[in-house]
Amino acid sequence: MLELLDEMRMHLNIDHHDTVSLIAQFVATQQTGERGSAAPIEASDIEGLRSGDSHGSIEAVDADGLDVAIGSHARGHRRCIRHSFSAPCSSVDDVSAEFHSLLQAARAWIGDALPLTSFERELAVGHLRTFVTRVGDVRDITPNLRQITFEGGLDDFVSIGGDQFLYVLLPPPGRSELTVDAGFSWASYEAMDPADRPVGAYYSVRAWNPATRRLDMWFVLHGDDGAASSWAQRVEPGSPVALWGPRTAYDPPATTSSHLIVVDETGFGAACAVLDQLLAADPLATVHLLAEVGDASGRVDVPAGPRVTVSWLDRGGAPPGSTSALVDAVRDTAVADDVYAFGAGESRRITEVRRHLR
Structure with a gap:
């Protein structure tokens, strides 16, 4: 669980740094507010977040809470603050739920003074x-x-x-x-x-x-x-x-000429739904599906097309994520420069696939 939480932490820091900065600023103001509530918004807080001068990061995550840091490029100082979850978490999904509620609390604190951050736009907070x-x-x-x-x-x-x-x-x-x-x-x-x-x-x-x-x-x-x-x-x-x-996360650009889909059992539903949509729009779509499965009994019927190739990767009964079958198969696959890759599966293996493709 801690390993998966650390991957989540890195993903948020790298891909959603503006969201993390908002949360870090909010957590910092909770320390100065009364009885753990956030202090009133300061104009400097808003300007710092808008300009990017206020930069936050998640330093660590565990079952009980997260450690955030907030700093200022202009002033050169940096503070580290602990945010405790409302209750101990027993799974990554519990931590995800705590993060969602913390983000909504941060948005309620800053209101419309700051445009939606990248993660909020992805979530469409307030619209779901x-x-x-x-x-x-x-x-x-x-x-x-x-x-x-x-x-x-x-x-x-x-x-x-x-x-x-x-x-x-x-x-x-x-x-x-x-x-x-x-x-x-x-x-x-x-x-x-x-x-x-x-x-x-x-x-x-x-x-x-x-x-x-x-x-x-x-x-x-x-x-x-x-x-x-x-x-x-x-x-x-x-x-x-x-x-x-x-x-949704699947969003191929218009210039995409071929698709690479990389999944284990947890991603079979998403892979088949994506194939349904691709083939309905273009029956001649070029797709290579790499699908890892425990053994042959776990294979599913996949939407078929004349340019759809399916490679089944059997783990021989080993647990998901315990072998390198997926990432090895991706490394052995020739891909075009404008391929669009989509992955859904055990977090550590999909992270390896993403790193290799990037």
């Missing part, structure tokens, strides 16, 4: 919705991949296609009823009693049927390793659930 729905059907695709269909409460859902994904909000551990409604946000999450907070994780949409208003997701079954996996293993039709989103 919560859909309260229920399980309509459960069907096993492979021995360890389960399709769960959601129905009801989705009349206003608008599909954004591609690898669209949502945060699946589940009842708190040991409970069967949802503790959230359609008004849920990460700001409200922070205000909830820890015992009432939903658990969950991000999942991609395999298929959306606008005629029936039903939505399919694929869940990897790996025992009780995670609240969502444990839920998916036991869920029955009629079970309540909420979905927050959708968001």
Whole structure:
């Protein structure tokens, strides 16, 4: 968990430094405000964040909180501050939820004085919705991949296609009823009693049927390793659930001539959804799919096209992320200069793939 959290920390510092600076400035003002609340916004805070003079970083993340640093290029000083989470986290998804609520608190503090940061634009904070729905059907695709269909409460859902994904909000551990409604946000999450907070994780949409208003997701079954996996293993039709989103990351530029998709079981749903969209727009799209699987029994039917190549990489029963099969296959694959690569899988291996391609 600590290794994955450190990867998250590096990703945020490198790709979303403006968001991290906002959070660091907000955390710093909490130390000077009354009873842990943030101090009023100073004009210098706003100007520093706008100009980039105020630069923040996440120095460390663990189950109990994060350490941030905030500095000023002009004044040359740097402060390190500890932010404690509202409750100890038992998974990376718990930490992600704490980060979401912290970001919304920082946005509430600074208001419209600062334009949306890069991570906020990616999240479309304030525009994503919560859909309260229920399980309509459960069907096993492979021995360890389960399709769960959601129905009801989705009349206003608008599909954004591609690898669209949502945060699946589940009842708190040991409970069967949802503790959230359609008004849920990460700001409200922070205000909830820890015992009432939903658990969950991000999942991609395999298929959306606008005629029936039903939505399919694929869940990897790996025992009780995670609240969502444990839920998916036991869920029955009629079970309540909420979905927050959708968001998407898949965004190839218009100049793309070929596509490289790199996934393990956790990314099969996203890969098939992306292929559906690509082939609907261009039946002759050039795509190479590298798909890692535990063994042959885990293979799925993949949308086919005359220029779609699928390479199955069997781990021989080894756990996901425990072999170098994916990154080795990418290293052995010839790619065009204008290839667009999309990856979804075990974090450490996808990080290696990204580093190699860059």
